[in-house]
Amino acid sequence: MNDFERAIGRDFGVIAELVHLHAGQSPDRPALADAQRSLSYGALDALMDRIAASLQRDSLQAGDAIAICAASSVNYAAIFLGALRAGIAVAPLAPGSTPASLARMIEDAGARLLFVDAAAAETIGTAAAPSVPRIAIDGSTAGGDFEAWLAPAGSAPAPVRPEPSWPFNIIYSSGTTGEPKGIVQGHGMRWAHVRRGAKYEYGPETVTLLSTPLYSNTTLVVFFPTIAFGGCVVLSPKFDAAGYLKLAERLRVTHTMLVPVQYQRLMARPDFDAHDLSSFRFKFSTSAPFNAALKADVLARWPGGLIEFYGMTEGGGTCILEAHLHPDKLHTVGQPAEGSDIRLVDESGREVPVGEAGEVVGHSAGMMVGYHRQPEKTREVEWFDASGKRFIRTGDVGRFDADGFLTLFDRKKDMIISGGFNIYPSDLETVLRGHPAVADVAVVGVPSEQWGETPVAFVVRREGDATDDNTLLQWTNAQLGKTQRLARLNFVDELPRSAIGKVLKRELREREAR
Numbered sequence: 001m002n003d004f005e006r007a008i009g010r011d012f013g014v015i016a017e018l019v020h021l022h023a024g025q026s027p028d029r030p031a032l033a034d035a036q037r038s039l040s041y042g043a044l045d046a047l048m049d050r051i052a053a054s055l056q057r058d059s060l061q062a063g064d065a066i067a068i069c070a071a072s073s074v075n076y077a078a079i080f081l082g083a084l085r086a087g088i089a090v091a092p093l094a095p096g097s098t099p100a101s102l103a104r105m106i107e108d109a110g111a112r113l114l115f116v117d118a119a120a121a122e123t124i125g126t127a128a129a130p131s132v133p134r135i136a137i138d139g140s141t142a143g144g145d146f147e148a149w150l151a152p153a154g155s156a157p158a159p160v161r162p163e164p165s166w167p168f169n170i171i172y173s174s175g176t177t178g179e180p181k182g183i184v185q186g187h188g189m190r191w192a193h194v195r196r197g198a199k200y201e202y203g204p205e206t207v208t209l210l211s212t213p214l215y216s217n218t219t220l221v222v223f224f225p226t227i228a229f230g231g232c233v234v235l236s237p238k239f240d241a242a243g244y245l246k247l248a249e250r251l252r253v254t255h256t257m258l259v260p261v262q263y264q265r266l267m268a269r270p271d272f273d274a275h276d277l278s279s280f281r282f283k284f285s286t287s288a289p290f291n292a293a294l295k296a297d298v299l300a301r302w303p304g305g306l307i308e309f310y311g312m313t314e315g316g317g318t319c320i321l322e323a324h325l326h327p328d329k330l331h332t333v334g335q336p337a338e339g340s341d342i343r344l345v346d347e348s349g350r351e352v353p354v355g356e357a358g359e360v361v362g363h364s365a366g367m368m369v370g371y372h373r374q375p376e377k378t379r380e381v382e383w384f385d386a387s388g389k390r391f392i393r394t395g396d397v398g399r400f401d402a403d404g405f406l407t408l409f410d411r412k413k414d415m416i417i418s419g420g421f422n423i424y425p426s427d428l429e430t431v432l433r434g435h436p437a438v439a440d441v442a443v444v445g446v447p448s449e450q451w452g453e454t455p456v457a458f459v460v461r462r463e464g465d466a467t468d469d470n471t472l473l474q475w476t477n478a479q480l481g482k483t484q485r486l487a488r489l490n491f492v493d494e495l496p497r498s499a500i501g502k503v504l505k506r507e508l509r510e511r512e513a514r
Contacts, residue, residue, distance in 0.1 A: 002034045008198070012164050012191050015228050016085040020045050022204075022230040027202060030232040032074045037091035039074055044081070050150045051082025052157035060112050062087030062160050065113035066172060067132075069093040069102065069120040071237040072214045075137040075146065079115055080169075080214065081227070087160035089167035091182070092215035095120040096499055097172075101180055103258045106171045108182050108372055111189025118142045118415050125395040164188030169216050170372050173401075174178065182372030183218075183313050190224055192339070197225030199492070200307065202283045204229025208255040209248055211239040211262070216500045217313040218287045222257040232254070241265045245275045251350070252465045254280040254304075260290040261503030264440070280304030286311070289408070291433060294329035295323050308333060310406070313442070314381065317342045317362025319406050332405040333398075340364040342406065343391065344398065349383060357399045359412055361391040362375050368392070397424070414505055416445030421483040423455055430488065432457060437467035442495050442503045443486070446512045454487040458508050461491050488512075 006019050007013050019041065022029065027042025029253055039047065049337060055066070066083055068090060070076050083090050091109035093102055106129040114122065114132045119136065121142035134143030162168075168187045172180040208226040210233060226233050234251060236244070249255070256265070265287065266272060283302065287310040290384040298306055305325075310333035311318035321334025321344060336342040343351055344358030361383045367390070370378035383391045395414060398408045409415070409424040416423040425443035432441045440460035448454035450473040459472065473489040480486070492513075496504040 004230070008195065013194075014162055014187065014435055015085075015190065015194060015224055016048065017033050018230075019048060019230045026230070027239060031234070032077050032233055034072070034074050034235045034237070037074050039078065044078060046153070048082040048085050049156050050088035050153065051079055052088075052160075053151040053155040055083060055086045055088055056157050057151060058113065060086065060088055062162070063089070063166065065091055065109045065111050065167070066113045066115065067091040067093055067106050067109055068115045068137075068215070069095055069124065070117035070118065071095065072210070072219075072235040073117075073137065073237065074235065076115075076214055077223070077233065079082060079137065084162075084168065085155050085160070085255045087162050087166060089170055091170040091172065093120075093172060094125055094213070094499060097123075097372075098178070099125050099424050105180055106132060108124070108180075109170050109172075114143070115146075116142050124285065131219075132486070147256065162193070165369065167369065169220075170213075173217075174363070175311050177470065181374060181377055183368040185313075185315065185366075186339065186369055189221075189315055189368070192366040193221055193366045194225050194228040194366070196337070197229055200284075200305075202226055202229035202231055202255065202442075204230040206255055207234065207251055207253050208257075208259060209234045209244070209253045210293060211236040211237065211244060212257055212259060212500055213237075216287075218259065218424040218500050219257060221257065221286070221396060222284055223505070226255065235260065241269055242271075242511065245269070245272065245277075245401040248280075249275045253277075254279055254281045255284070256280070257284045257286070260285060260288050260294065261440075261497060261501040263290070263294055263298055267294065267301065268439075273301060274356055274484065278303050282307055284309065288503070291430070293433065296327070299324055299327065310334065310408070311362070312392065312394050313368075314392050315362075315364060316394070317364045317369035320418060321405075326405075329375065329403075332401070334406065335404050336406075336464070338360075341389075341391070343385075351385075352401070354400050357397055357409060360394040360398045360408075362394065362395045363389060363391045366414050379457065414444070416443075416455050418445070418448070418453050418455065419452040419483060419512060420452075420483070423484050425455065425513045427470060428455055428457065428476070428480065428484060430475055432472075434479075435472060437462055437465045437472055437473060439463070440495055442505060442508060444486075444508045444512070446504050446509060448487070455484070456491045456512055457486050458492050458495060459489060503508055 031041045031044040032039045039386040079451040134144040158451040170182045241276035306323040308321040317340035318337040319334045329425035341363040428443045445453040477485040496507040
């Protein structure tokens with residue numbers, strides 16, 4: 001057993017130390033790449049040392065935080081990893097947020113330094129967090145020069161040994177509504193994600209292509225296992241379906257993380273089957289509903305296994321669907337992962353019997369410490385069983401089948417109550433997707449004097465189709481029960497989505513209210 005095998009076999013370890021082990025064993029093996037440059041493990045390890053030493057020189061201590069607001073790049077990834085080596089938490093911020101939100105996130109995180117690129121700096125503006133020093137990671141004038149900030153080559157930081165409870169990162173998420181909340185994830189949580197990587201064949205030969213952003217937990221659940229097992233991460237800051245396929249074929253990519261809308265766009269390309277994707281071992285998806293028909297298409301036409309993760313950035317348990325092993329369960333999000341305790345509770349907080357629907361709550365070793373500086377928000381999402389065991393509420397409504405697979409219906413807040421009946425928008429969306437005119441769809445509830453709420457559909461028409469809205473509305477309502485029928489159907493050019501593909505239903509409800 002070599003040093004790496006001993007390290008990865010421990011109940012708890014430090015990801016930054018694994019990079020050092022890979023650098024010692026295979027210093028020339030590729031670790032990170034973007035369109036401009038690449039780094040070997042030896043070069044990455046040395047750069048992480050310089051970054052950690054620079055942070056310590058600037059008087060940052062273990063438990064302090066930095067913020068990064070930029071497009072994905074080699075420098076971004078190296079700064080993240082280097083901060084971890086010094087025991088410093090990272091707050092990766094979404095550049096697409098509003099200036100006001102970014103200012104609040106920087107302040108809430110208590111960020112001592114802000115690493116930016118030119119585009120993010122323009123969004124943030126000069127008024128936000130004026131006391132926090134900025135460092136430009138892209139060679140621009142958005143802040144101090146990154147190369148000048150770095151400690152001299154060969155510098156080494158004072159050794160730091162993180163504990164499982166120490167903050168690893170602070171992920172800001174408001175879901176699709178509300179004020180951003182800082183989700184504090186510990187080193188222990190990330191280590192739990194890394195250790196399951198062996199099951200998915202991560203290793204020195206891994207080439208992982210990522211075109212989701214590094215500020216998203218979606219990306220990080222694949223990024224860190226790739227690095228921990230000594231593979232190479234290729235960062236593509238923007239997703240382009242044609243470019244993705246060409247790059248995947250040329251680099252002989254083995255692993256990837258994509259959100260469902262990206263799978264949808266890839267599979268819809270007429271030249272998809274012309275690309276050689278035989279190098280793929282595993283493809284992953286999370287963050288948004290992944291409909292069964294699309295999963296089946298991916299399985300039929302794209303080599304390698306397909307894994308869907310269901311869980312929250314807050315942690316509290318994960319369900320995993322190994323779609324290639326369970327083609328009859330594609331309508332589900334799989335079974336609870338090892339070490340995850342997933343239960344369903346009713347409105348009163350009581351557990352429901354198998355076969356009944358309830359809110360999904362979960363417990364695992366990988367749970368957030370809490371929302372940063374928001375104990376009352378933390379308490380709102382906690383549920384405790386009779387023994388006092390802590391669970392995290394997901395806000396999702398689901399039901400377990402007899403085989404222990406979880407089927408999700410909808411976000412609890414998105415459920416429509418019309419005339420006293422519960423309507424799950426996902427049921428209506430499934431019916432609409434069965435019509436050849438429909439390329440994409442979302443259903444929301446809007447106020448109704450007669451029923452309290454009533455369902456309205458927003459549909460993206462398939463290219464070249466000429467079906468009118470009334471025809472599609474009548475067809476849909478003919479397939480639905482009386483209490484489920486749509487009040488209106490609107491054709492739209494596209495659905496509003498977050499950067500990781502979640503449909504922003506709040507925006508659709510606001511649009512309908514105008």
